[in-house]
Amino acid sequence: MANSGVDKGRRRVLIAATSVVGAAGVAAVAAPFLNSWNPSARALAAGAPVEVSVTKAEPGQLIRVIWRGKPVWLVNRTKDMLDTLAGLAERLKDPTSEEHPEQQPAYAKNLARTREGKEQYLVLVGICTHLGCSPTYRPELAPADLGADWKGGWYCPCHGSRFDLAGRVFKNVPAGKNLQVPPYYFKDEKTILIGEDGGKA
Known part of the structure; x- marks a missing residue:
């Protein structure tokens, strides 16, 4: 008899509303915690491969x-392109990449400036070593x-520096170093x- 005045419909509405608010609160607490497991944009820009x-x-x-916030080029060089080097x-x-050894990993210190056996694929940081402009790719012959x-x-185009198809700098231009070869390796x-050298030279 004591429960005869209870509005069961109202009770259901209150229980449902409390459940929704509780679930939203759990999601609000869990989301930042779960997001903290993901690398931040800053971490990715700092060097994620x-x-x-x-x-x-x-x-x-x-x-x-x-x-790392820099343009990186991958060039699939033809045999004719490699023959010009x-x-x-x-x-x-x-x-011969002797003067500035920091411009490439040891495994890229060769004529093609690539990993041995993978000479057709050139990987370079696309920033001029003079004042940081981005050079233009000009693969054509004798323009x-x-x-x-x-x-x-x-x-x-900023100051006229020129680089060959291995990213090596020409004489008599403002840039003093070859273009940088970043660390890299073939996963397959x-x-x-x-961004990583795969632990192998």
Whole structure:
């Protein structure tokens, strides 16, 4: 008899409302906790590795990705492009990458500036070593504006620095160093991880 005055419909509404508010409170507390497990944008920009599929680059093509807030280029060089590298030594400031060894990992200190056996794929940080502009990819041979002896490479429109198809700097230009080769390795035949060297030289 004591419960005869209880409004059961009102009780259900109050219980449902309390449950919804309680669930929202649990979600509000749990969301920041769960998000704290994910790397922040700052952490990602600070150096999280970037995975790139080499299948995206057609022969001769350059593709761009961002690593540590910097543009990084992956170029799928053709045999003709690679063949131009050997004949340029006299025109380059640091043809054997000896003067500035910090510009590439030890495994990229070779003519192609790549990992052995993967010479067609060049990975470079796309920032001019003069004042930080981003050079333009110019793979064509002997264009009118770059001269008859141009074999392909990069031209920096800011101050005229030039780099060959291995990112090596030419003489008599403002830039003093070759373009940087970041750490990277092949996870498999089709995938490069930029930002780590895979523990192998």
